[in-house]
Amino acid sequence: MFLLSCRLLLKTTIKSQRRCYSQQPELASKRYNLTRGNYASIRGSDINFFQSILGQTRVFTEECDVDGHNLDWYKAVKGSGKLLLKPKTAEEVSAILTYCNDTKLAVTPQGGNTGVSGGAIPVFDEIILSTSQMNKIISFDEISGVLVCEAGCILDTLNEYLMEKNFIMPLDLGSKGSCNIGGNVSTNAGGLRVIRYGSLHGTVLGVEAVLANGTIMDCLSLMKKDNTGYDLKHLLIGSEGTLGVVTKVAIQCPVKPKSVQLALFGISNFSGVLETFKQAKQNLGEILSACEYMDQTAIESVVRNLNIRNPIGDFPFYMIIETSGSNEQHDEEKLNTFLEKIMADGVVQDGTVASDYTQIRSIWELRERIIEAQLLDGFVYLSDFSVPVNSFDRFVHDVQNQVGDSGTVTGFGHLGDSNIHLHVISKEYTPELLSKIEPFVYEWTSKKRGSVSAEHGLGFKKKDYLSYSKSESVIDLMRNVKSIFDPNHILNPYKVLPDKK
Ligand SMILES: Cc1cc2nc3c(=O)[nH]c(=O)nc-3n(C[C@H](O)[C@H](O)[C@H](O)COP(=O)(O)OP(=O)(O)OC[C@H]3O[C@@H](n4cnc5c(N)ncnc54)[C@H](O)[C@@H]3O)c2cc1C
Known part of the structure; x- marks a missing residue:
């Protein structure tokens, strides 16, 4: 049965949650059989140098301060970092990296530490360079929709800021309450809105980053079009902290949609899922803004472990379709045509269209909290x-x-x-x-x-x-790029590129 449709402004603000485990995971170096590279170890004189740049209060050596930064969000991998630095400016990052490059100290850049591939934690005793205090919004242009901010801004904070101005961020992830824009750029994060706004390779207009030798690479263009030579910012997008530390980001932000609608479907076979996707693209066109799928096992764990209600009962497959646009009536007409079509064809067996903000949120929770629920099993x-x-x-x-x-x-x-x-x-x-x-x-x-x-x-x-x-020749090219950007391989070692055989 389809419930009432509504046109509430969608605001999914499901915060990522830290879980407490009595059991600590084993060291990443042991679990993944990694050998420490030929890097220097941190000495007292190094700490003195960092304190001379950052002062006493942004250099951390106590276990209680560093430990949380050694564990990933899932508490699945653990590093052995002993030193945490929190610079506030690109110049401070530059001074840190210049010193580390000269003394061969390895560094792991860290944003919100919500990454799931083990990129943000030090494997051995790499210095953890957190961008958490680089969190200023620098400018926003309401004509062009271009936001410029520091790397440590939390995604959700940026979105809240933009919503006040009738804009939104072009990306939306379940971890938005913790992840940082610098981390998003460095992972080329995808999420729920790629179908609508494309990847960060399209929406990020400019990046400022500090390279391993301390050079500040200013590619902070605010323009959509810029065909002046090789576009180096693209190398930083998705480089996971191995080519440079992202310090500022310029990003193209879409206007906040005036109407948002959300539908949850229960579907009895996978061919129905594919047909629903096809029909959604054909009937909803430019207003389609999310198309997610979940199997029964995924939804069942959210219902069982987090006590979140599934409004449509048990089905082998579920889909969430979101529309967002600028004209309520037009969007609703399109959605209704789509719903009539898939119901009449028997493609979808049951569904609901969210009728108020709470309902919209709880439907998104069914999708966004799957990982959290599964971890409880x-x-x-x-x-x-x-x-x-x-x-x-x-x-x-x-x-x-x-x-x-x-x-x-x-x-x-x-x-x-x-x-x-x-x-x-x-x-x-x-x-x-x-x-x-x-x-x-x-x-x-x-x-x-x-x-x-x-x-x-x-x-x-x-x-x-x-x-x-990727082919061996492409991986070799990547290794060459790494060596140009970071000849001493001090930035995030043991990550991204496999060892040469
Ligand atoms: C509940 C949940 C839902 C998620 N959903 C999605 C999703 O839908 N789509 C998706 O793509 N990901 C998702 N993720 C993964 C994660 O949130 C993203 O990868 C996110 O972009 C990481 O951002 P972060 O600030 O936490 O980065 P971190 O975890 O701190 O770092 C990730 C990588 O980037 C590097 N890095 C971080 N900041 C910088 C910087 N300033 N300069 C250079 N390198 C840096 C780190 O060294 C590391 O290699 C999810 C994670 C969780 C926990």
Whole structure:
């Protein structure tokens, strides 16, 4: 049954939540069998130098201050960093990196530490360089919609700021309450709105970054068009802290939609999911702003573990379709035509269209809190792939056959972008189960010419699987780029690029 439709302004502000574990994960270096590189160790004289730049209050060496920065959001990997620095300006970052480059001290840049590939935590004793105090909004132009801000601004804070001015950020992630724009740019974060506004390679107009030798790379263009030589900012987007520390970002922001509508569908077979997606594109066109899919296992864990109500009962598959536009009547007409079509054709078995703000929020919670819910069932082996949409369900079944009864496999994600999050859940982490999952999932993806990381990046968890998505000659070119930007390899070592055999 379809409930009333409404035209509330959608504001999904589901904050990411930190979980408490009595059990600490083992060290990342041990779990992933990594060997410390030939870097200097931190000495008292180094601490004195950093204090001379940042003062006493932004240099942290106490375990209680550093420990949280050694653990990732999922508490799945742990590093052994001993020193945390919190610069406030690009000049301070430059002074830190110049010194680290000269003395061969390794550095791990860190934003909100919500990354899921292990990129933001130090593997050994790398210095943690947090951008959390670089959090100023520098300018916003209401004519062009261009926002310029420092790297440590929290995504949700930027969105709140823009909403006041009738604009929004072009990206929206479940971690928006904690992740930073510098981290978003450095991971080329995707999220819910890529289908509408494209990736950060399109919306980020300019980047200021500090390179390993302390050079401040000023590519902070405010213009959409700029064909003056190689566009180096694109190398920084998605480089996961291995090429430079992003200090400022200029980003193109869309106008806040006047009407937003959200529909949740229950669908009995996967071909219905594909047909709904096709019809959504054909009937909703330019107002389609999110197209998410979840399987029954994913939704069931949210309902069971977080006590969130599923308004439409049990189905093998669910979809969330969001529309946003500038004309309520026009958008509603389009949505109704779409709903009539998919109901009449029997593509969708049940659904609801959100009728008030609370309802809209709780529908988004069903999607955005899946990971949080799954973590309450034990250990989650996370993966994030680009594969053709018509193979999503096959992928989940094949991985379930592969792992047998040692884990439960579930699929959900950004269907509109061919991006599936395929999670295997088991009571605890075991290397045996991991070896059943990997490299099986990467081989599977490679056969489809997909990507082994659609939006989460490689960090150290996936770097050894890069060759499933990129040829050796391309990886060699990447190594050359790394050596130009960071000849001493002090920036985020052990991440992104596999060791040369
Ligand atoms: C609940 C939840 C939902 C999520 N949903 C999505 C989603 O839908 N789509 C998606 O893409 N991701 C998602 N993520 C993953 C994560 O939030 C994103 O990767 C995000 O962009 C990371 O930002 P951060 O500030 O937390 O970066 P961090 O985790 O601190 O760092 C991530 C990487 O970027 C580097 N880095 C950080 N800041 C800088 C900087 N200023 N300069 C250079 N390098 C830097 C780090 O070294 C690291 O390699 C989700 C995570 C959670 C916990």
